[in-house]
Amino acid sequence: MYIQEDTDITRFPFTAVTVKTEDDEEKPQDLKLHQNQKAEDCEGPEQSRNQDLSTHLQVNTDGKSSDWSEIEVSIDAFQEQEKLFSCNVCSQRFSQQGTLTRHMIVHTGEKPYSCDVCGKRFSQQGTLKSHMTIHTGEKPFGCDVCSKTFSQQKTLKSHMTVHTGEKPFSCDVCGKRFSQHGTLKRHVRAHTEDKPFGCNICGKRFRHHCNLKSHMTVHIGEKLFGCDECGKRFRHHCSLKLHMTDHTGEKPFSCDVCGKRFSQQGHLKRHSVAHTGEKPFGCDVCGQRFSQQGSLKSHMTVHTGEKPFSCDDCGKTFRQQGTLKAHMIVHSGEKPFGCDFCGKRFSQQLTLKRHMGVHTGEKPFSCNTCGKSFRLLHVLQTHMRVHTGEKPFVCM
Template sequence: MLAHNRILKQHTRNHTGEKPFKCDVCEESFTQKGNLKQHMRIHTGEKPFKCEVCEASFTQKGNLKQHMRIHNGEKPFKCEVCDESFTVNQYLKWHMRNHTGEKPFKCEVCGESFTRNGTLKQHMMIHTGEKPFKCEVCEASFNLNGNLKQHMRIHTGEKPFKCEICDESFTQNVSLKEHMRIHTGEKPFKCDVCNESFSMNGGLKKHVRIHTAEKPYKCEVCHKMFKWNVCLKMHMRIHTGEKPFECEVCGASFTQNGSLKQHMRIHTGEKPFKCEVCDKMFKWNGYLKVHMRIHTGEKPYKCEVFDKLFNCRENLTIHKSIQAGQKQFNSS
């Protein structure tokens, strides 16, 4: 009977708003004494509920129960729309907004809406410029603690996300997920124009520029435009004179690694390009293409004066030189 009266008394406070249990530190009030005890652990730092697997500690028993699901894989909260499961009921509630389209948290600056209040708070830092999370090594600042943690791996070299197939490790889980597509062959990003598929969204964005002719990367020296940033970087070496790829045999330097690899065939004698008709081998693919015209009879280079055709540009150049010399001889 006493227990029943106590529970009824506690319940009645939900209606009356009475909160008789007050924190002496911050003056926050509570309806139940147990809630005050839990709250006090914020101030004392006490975390009496300890995980026996990884030794993480918690202020509340319920938080420990939620945490244990990380280790046992239990996900009791299931979405009835897409069957995705979650360890915490609140995560399911947030997830359901993806299906309902509900975005109750709105930015008063730009009007963008979000499914979670925490996401709105993060978004607000774009407008305020606030970056409260600072790297103590290089002083780079971030608006999210998670971004700082990822950044710190640059300094520590930590790569906690490991591929179980080839053992390659990554600093971010998203990088591991992208890498796994190499093994699975999954290409979820599809071009709407030619239906070519890509394992990464960045690869699709680069590809689309073939269709749109977009060249977003501009050389500040000569104003030449490029589809890809890597092409701009290679181009800039024309202006800077930088040749970072050096031959260890003869010391020749090159602006591109591919050019160095081609050059090395002079020293190694390697001829990786084979004619499928006569089995002749070539150092460079360009030489193979010219050679193939012997078999195909293709002569794409034309002398406009004599209407004569040639299978390579060099032969056309020689022909023009001979004609120019002969013309000069005849006029003398």
């Protein structure tokens, strides 16, 4: 091996590295690895030199081949040697002074770069540049799988886990895994009960900022999200999204037991209790238990006498919203439920169900005392007076 004689390498800082060759195994020669050399001096820019040290060494040996497997050079050590600039706070090392200067902002908290549109400030110019895509609407990063585009490369990277199914972030408490670090961070609050986001008006606290943001609409009464089909407005985007299934008829959630499909996951979850027979919600007044919290809430109006649902046409009030909905048909005259046997139509499904007993002969209501059966519940109730001796009607 020979060093090019027309270059004065003493002008540059270097480290002597022992190199063995096939021609002379016993005589070590010094290969001068120079640093911070200009591109024209070493026939290549600094970046390419760091990326391929082997190519750089071959350029400076007059083209003579060497047994590279025997060259005792640590590329990692060489690259680490080039990181001359060290952070006094965390000791992280950098190859350029400018990179170190930008890094120091992490410790100082300085945010010298501001957005001309919204005024938000950033510690690095690159972060500001990424932020600007929010205002411009530019989405230069596209997914090769589904062609979805994103404004930031990190968002695309997070999106790719949807296709790969990768979940590299796991919860130390319960072991649940997540595809994104931010999702894991939000999940951990469920274990710590940490609620860092507080409402300035009522003081209620939330685990997530999005929950606080949704909560604020309760105070201002604003319904920002409107349905393009019927014009109905909602406080939360998720509520609008769920409402849209009423128009599309989409039912993406199916029961694994009976195959019944639902438009919302919450409805499926409540339905699943029907198969397990579980009734976790109990009434504090009478002890009756229910499979769903909504059913318990409706039941409580029996004890309180509350009738919160009123008819806009006649002012009549009802304990349950479903009863009000059924009542509204009285005003509209609509009879959407028809009998398959005789064609007679009814305004309520329950009325149709009772009518079907005429054709089927079914008598589902039986007397516990004598065993006699009846088609209608109120007929059974009247019959029970035979056994109780009750005489509720008095001659005036």
